[in-house]
Amino acid sequence: MENSGNLLIRNARLVTPTGVREGDCLIQDGRIAALGEVKSPGPAPKLDADGGYLAPGFLDLHVHGGAGADFSHGDPAAARQIVQLHAAHGTTGLLATIVPGPIARMRRAMAAVVGVPGILGIHLEGPFLNAEKAGALDPGSFLPPGRDAFRRLVTGFEDQIKVVTFAPELPGALDLVPEIQGMAAVPAIGHTAATYDQATAVLDRGARHVTHLGNAMTGLQHRDPGCVGAALLSGASLELILDGIHIHPAFVRLVVEFLRGRGELHRLCLVTDATSASGMPEGSYRLGDRQVRLERGEVRLADGTLAGSALTLTQALRNAIRFANLSLEDALTLVTTNPAGLLGLDCHLGTLAVGARADLVLLDSDLSVRATLRNGEIAF
Numbered sequence: 001m002e003n004s005g006n007l008l009i010r011n012a013r014l015v016t017p018t019g020v021r022e023g024d025c026l027i028q029d030g031r032i033a034a035l036g037e038v039k040s041p042g043p044a045p046k047l048d049a050d051g052g053y054l055a056p057g058f059l060d061l062h063v064h065g066g067a068g069a070d071f072s073h074g075d076p077a078a079a080r081q082i083v084q085l086h087a088a089h090g091t092t093g094l095l096a097t098i099v100p101g102p103i104a105r106m107r108r109a110m111a112a113v114v115g116v117p118g119i120l121g122i123h124l125e126g127p128f129l130n131a132e133k134a135g136a137l138d139p140g141s142f143l144p145p146g147r148d149a150f151r152r153l154v155t156g157f158e159d160q161i162k163v164v165t166f167a168p169e170l171p172g173a174l175d176l177v178p179e180i181q182g183m184a185a186v187p188a189i190g191h192t193a194a195t196y197d198q199a200t201a202v203l204d205r206g207a208r209h210v211t212h213l214g215n216a217m218t219g220l221q222h223r224d225p226g227c228v229g230a231a232l233l234s235g236a237s238l239e240l241i242l243d244g245i246h247i248h249p250a251f252v253r254l255v256v257e258f259l260r261g262r263g264e265l266h267r268l269c270l271v272t273d274a275t276s277a278s279g280m281p282e283g284s285y286r287l288g289d290r291q292v293r294l295e296r297g298e299v300r301l302a303d304g305t306l307a308g309s310a311l312t313l314t315q316a317l318r319n320a321i322r323f324a325n326l327s328l329e330d331a332l333t334l335v336t337t338n339p340a341g342l343l344g345l346d347c348h349l350g351t352l353a354v355g356a357r358a359d360l361v362l363l364d365s366d367l368s369v370r371a372t373l374r375n376g377e378i379a380f
């Protein structure tokens, strides 16, 4: 469909911050101009939503790849392919997530994603991580925390980097917090063997996001509440890879019911942690430099270690509703308002409101994606 950010969507179920209501959505110059009953649409082309849900486009804080391509390989054409694959599953904005490697290569990977539409910025997942909790990342590329190494890595990309994941228990790691804050990025903890006390200390000192809660970190034991316990009791936002493989459905319920009881569901974000195997048939793929295999929906290294996912955010959304008994409106906040809030984008992304950017997804009642719009233009 040809339009330049002008479109009238008729007969939708609008998922607004105050609930779901039937109506139309008028888009002008890439922004939402009117919601409800739109009487005089002018010359805008029309799309009949036929009762489908019109929601804010999904935002994914943790994506390595898709469609056979990996952000870490530093190819701008491949980066566009990845964005396109995720747009087909409702994602209008994502953080290109770069795995540890030689600093020069990580910088090439960052340079390749700058300016790609649909990429909101960069999530550096390392290299200041704990080898004991490497998961599928290559511990040979991990570095001890240090200001010099940090600056060699990030200089020139300060405006692009939005999240930096590090292991707070490593010597010198706490010095990274002001460095990360200094470029207005989110200090996040992950791939960490931190004790409850170590994790609590860094969450009190400015870390405000927890990368894939439960995975590659110390778990919740009754005498040793670990990083998971510290994360839950903090005010930090929490990522979940909600594929039903990385975490048990009951763990999802525990987290959701705990947060809901505190009135803090806004802290929860669903991510895919998608690898190049996402959207591909079963077979061998790569995560950074490592060979991974997609089989029966699971992505693993040869030794069986889980290596990211082949998850899509639509599937994560369905799982959230199924595992934790969430309403559609509440589940949608986990992939829209909540990640937008963490990134400080909530005034124009992640919400269906007049004036917001028309990054939207049109969903059938089974939550399959009928169309995805970015800046009011059809992206899928």
Ligand SMILES: [Zn+2]
Binding pocket: 062, 064, 097, 125, 273, 308
């Ligand atoms: Zn990851």
